[in-house]
Amino acid sequence: MAKGSNNNILIVDNLHVSVEGYEILKGVNLRIPKGEVHALMGPNGAGKSTLAYALMGHPAYRVTEGSVFFHGENLLNKTIDERAREGLFLAFQYPREISGLKVFHFLKKAYISRFGIDEGTFSSMDFFNEVKEKTKLLKMKEDFINRYLNEGFSGGEKKRMEILQMAMLKPEMAILDEPDSGLDIDAVRIVAEGVNSLRGPDIGVLLVTHYQRILNYIKPDVVHILVDGKVVKSGGPELAEHLETAGYEFAGAEV
Amino acid sequence: MPESEYKYGFHDPENYVYKAKPGLSYEIVSEISWLKDEPEWMQKIRHRALDYFLKKQLPKWGPFLGDIPFDDIYYYIKPSEKQETDWKDVPEGIRNTFDKLGIPEAEKKYLAGVGAQYESEVVYHSLREEWAEQGVVFLDMDGGLREYPEILKEYFGSVVPYTDNKFAALNTAVWSGGSFVYVPEGVEVAIPLQAYFRINAKNMGQFERTLIIAEKGSRVHYIEGCTAPVYSTDSLHSAVVEIVVKEGARVTYSTVQNWSKNVYNLVTKRSLVLRDGLMEWVDGNLGSGVSMKYPGAILKERGARAEVLSVAMASEGQQQDVGSKVVHMASDTSSTIVSKSISKSGGRSSFRGLVKVIPGLSGVKASVRCDALIMDDESRSDTYPYLDINSPEVEIGHEATVTKIGEEKLFYLMSRGISEIEASKLIVNGFIEPVVKRLPMEFAVEMNRLIDLEIEGSVG
Ligand SMILES: Nc1ncnc2c1ncn2[C@@H]1O[C@H](COP(=O)(O)OP(=O)(O)OP(=O)(O)O)[C@@H](O)[C@H]1O
Numbered sequence: 001m002a003k004g005s006n007n008n009i010l011i012v013d014n015l016h017v018s019v020e021g022y023e024i025l026k027g028v029n030l031r032i033p034k035g036e037v038h039a040l041m042g043p044n045g046a047g048k049s050t051l052a053y054a055l056m057g058h059p060a061y062r063v064t065e066g067s068v069f070f071h072g073e074n075l076l077n078k079t080i081d082e083r084a085r086e087g088l089f090l091a092f093q094y095p096r097e098i099s100g101l102k103v104f105h106f107l108k109k110a111y112i113s114r115f116g117i118d119e120g121t122f123s124s125m126d127f128f129n130e131v132k133e134k135t136k137l138l139k140m141k142e143d144f145i146n147r148y149l150n151e152g153f154s155g156g157e158k159k160r161m162e163i164l165q166m167a168m169l170k171p172e173m174a175i176l177d178e179p180d181s182g183l184d185i186d187a188v189r190i191v192a193e194g195v196n197s198l199r200g201p202d203i204g205v206l207l208v209t210h211y212q213r214i215l216n217y218i219k220p221d222v223v224h225i226l227v228d229g230k231v232v233k234s235g236g237p238e239l240a241e242h243l244e245t246a247g248y249e250f251a252g253a254e255v
Numbered sequence: 256m257p258e259s260e261y262k263y264g265f266h267d268p269e270n271y272v273y274k275a276k277p278g279l280s281y282e283i284v285s286e287i288s289w290l291k292d293e294p295e296w297m298q299k300i301r302h303r304a305l306d307y308f309l310k311k312q313l314p315k316w317g318p319f320l321g322d323i324p325f326d327d328i329y330y331y332i333k334p335s336e337k338q339e340t341d342w343k344d345v346p347e348g349i350r351n352t353f354d355k356l357g358i359p360e361a362e363k364k365y366l367a368g369v370g371a372q373y374e375s376e377v378v379y380h381s382l383r384e385e386w387a388e389q390g391v392v393f394l395d396m397d398g399g400l401r402e403y404p405e406i407l408k409e410y411f412g413s414v415v416p417y418t419d420n421k422f423a424a425l426n427t428a429v430w431s432g433g434s435f436v437y438v439p440e441g442v443e444v445a446i447p448l449q450a451y452f453r454i455n456a457k458n459m460g461q462f463e464r465t466l467i468i469a470e471k472g473s474r475v476h477y478i479e480g481c482t483a484p485v486y487s488t489d490s491l492h493s494a495v496v497e498i499v500v501k502e503g504a505r506v507t508y509s510t511v512q513n514w515s516k517n518v519y520n521l522v523t524k525r526s527l528v529l530r531d532g533l534m535e536w537v538d539g540n541l542g543s544g545v546s547m548k549y550p551g552a553i554l555k556e557r558g559a560r561a562e563v564l565s566v567a568m569a570s571e572g573q574q575q576d577v578g579s580k581v582v583h584m585a586s587d588t589s590s591t592i593v594s595k596s597i598s599k600s601g602g603r604s605s606f607r608g609l610v611k612v613i614p615g616l617s618g619v620k621a622s623v624r625c626d627a628l629i630m631d632d633e634s635r636s637d638t639y640p641y642l643d644i645n646s647p648e649v650e651i652g653h654e655a656t657v658t659k660i661g662e663e664k665l666f667y668l669m670s671r672g673i674s675e676i677e678a679s680k681l682i683v684n685g686f687i688e689p690v691v692k693r694l695p696m697e698f699a700v701e702m703n704r705l706i707d708l709e710i711e712g713s714v715g
């Protein structure tokens with residue numbers, strides 16, 4: 001890897017994950033240093049979302065072998081919410097709809113939990129202003145914050161809502177599972193700008209995508225290719241460009 | 256929920272003015288009537304109702320009621336000498352209880368009037384000058400009978416006759432307390448009236464009786480709340496509520512039912528809605544061991560409407576058997592029933608929705624929607640829709656959903672740092688939001704708080 005490994009925010013070692021008895025990940029290795037953006041690409045069904053879910057701690061995704069360290073600590077024995085409070089974030093490929101839960105209320109609860117703030121001393125007004133500012137940045141309509149979480153949102157609106165959450169929760173490690181799929185051309189740029197504005201020396205990003213377009217805006221430091229539950233190739237941004245023309249077969253994938 | 260989490264489970268010592276012997280008999284019924292110095296016609300109705308109660312079997316459907324200790328129940332307890340209009344004059348112990356329940360405070364802040372019932376009698380009553388001046392009447396039912404006997408004679412039992420069901424008969428036989436509300440033509444009572452019902456004694460039976468009459472074009476919102484101490488033996492609450500919504504009037508009746516789990520809550524609530532009138536029931540059922548409650552409406556004249564919104568939460572040892580019953584008797588009438596039930600920790604909730612449309616009508620619209628949320632594998636939810644439609648031109652919608660508190664939704668919220676308990680609360684409160692948002696703010700907050708407490712008692 002390019003940079004000193006002691007600077008890794010996330011280390012995934014020989015990770016095996018099963019879902020309902022089927023092994024999906026078959027020994028994934030990844031190292032993501034602070035400040036870097038790594039793209040994760042691979043054919044449908046390769047296990048990209050499975051990796052994201054397993055890292056976040058979804059109970060149906062059982063780790064059968066291997067280890068994961070998140071800023072130097074064993075991640076795998078932590079609950080979902082602990083992982084999030086320690087700075088792990090997952091932007092979902094398919095965000096859930098929670099009817100009756102207002103976006104603003106949800107964001108506030110999430111923020112308070114993430115940063116361990118006492119609800120009594122919390123200034124809703126400051127928070128409200130910050131949320132408003134971020135919605136502008138993402139070119140979201142302001143009335144979104146009064147709607148029910150993701151309910152009736154269009155595909156693209158859901159993706160922006162994920163990035164809004166990321167912006168508010170200021171993660172140290174963000175896994176973005178296809179934040180660009182289903183987005184129109186302008187929306188890809190807006191989402192990418194949103195992500196870029198959060199890039200910094202202290203945050204690691206794992207960006208799952210199928211397309212080069214978003215990578216034109218968010219320049220990855222490293223590109224990994226996951227095929228059939230394994231990282232089969234890693235390289236620089238040119239790897240993604242090459243994929244566009246050559247497809248996954250060149251990387252040894254049977255697709 | 257464990258006893259300690261039911262905040263209202265305390266009880267006061269009994270310093271009562273009068274406590275009838277337990278058990279039900281013709282003597283008790285006569286005694287109640289005599290103590291209240293009632294007109295003879297009322298005493299007669301009571302006795303006829305008792306006859307009916309005694310010969311009528313327990314319902315063969317719904318929750319098992321065979322364990323109700325009818326012989327051990329106290330059917331009448333008079334807690335204080337007389338009803339007061341100043342909290343200072345209410346006996347101290349009782350006053351303290353209502354203080355703890357936050358009633359005097361709420362009264363000052365946002366209520367147009369308050370009736371506070373303790374055991375069988377209303378110990379405190381108030382109505383703001385502003386509404387009294389406009390001719391609004393808000394009394395306990397006994398006061399209503401004394402001061403407006405003609406109105407009572409006309410309407411008492413007209414919407415819910417004692418022959419309606421066994422428990423309506425029981426209430427009619429031994430009723431005491433409750434509210435009498437009369438809103439004159441065109442008067443809009445802008446802020447709610449509230450009645451609060453408190454049971455204190457062990458094995459108590461509370462049988463309040465309420466009649467609300469909203470004259471042409473008037474408007475009123477009536478709210479009831481209730482709690483009781485936690486005892487190891489059962490108490491019985493069996494109320495009857497009758498409402499008459501006249502031409503173009505609108506009545507909202509909201510309930511936050513939070514009895515302790517040793518209370519059987521078996522009530523009959525119905526409204527008669529005349530031309531272009533609107534009846535809204537907003538019903539929150541959180542407490543009691545067994546509840547049977549189907550607030551309903553008879554849409555008697557053209558343009559009459561009813562909306563029934565209910566939330567029920569059945570936890571360990573609870574059966575919430577709730578729903579609604581709407582009868583369309585005229586053309587161009589409409590009804591909406593929305594029910595949300597939550598079952599957890601082995602609780603059982605059932606929804607019964609009956610919509611009946613008599614023959615020969617047109618322009619009738621009815622929609623029934625019931626959503627159930629099941630929190631774990633031990634809990635249960637059932638739906639029993641009855642549609643009895645006898646006119647061809649009826650637009651009817653029926654929808655029922657059952658959801659388990661999804662692992663996926665929990666995962667989504669928890670991935671934002673929210674704990675499992677908090678995430679469950681957000682999902683459950685979101686689930687009931689469409690109903691809760693119809694409650695006045697203070698009650699919505701109370702409702703969410705009670706739901707949160709229930710969830711804290713079980714998850715994690
Ligand atoms: N809950 C589940 N139950 C059964 N199979 C599952 C489950 N989750 C994932 N799988 C299977 O695991 C494999 C990997 O799925 P995953 O969603 O991780 O793919 P992906 O790489 O994200 O694909 P895509 O690019 O289409 O999003 C697929 O074959 C999928 O059907």
Ligand SMILES: [Mg+2]
Pocket residue numbers: 048049050093177
């Ligand atoms: Mg995927």
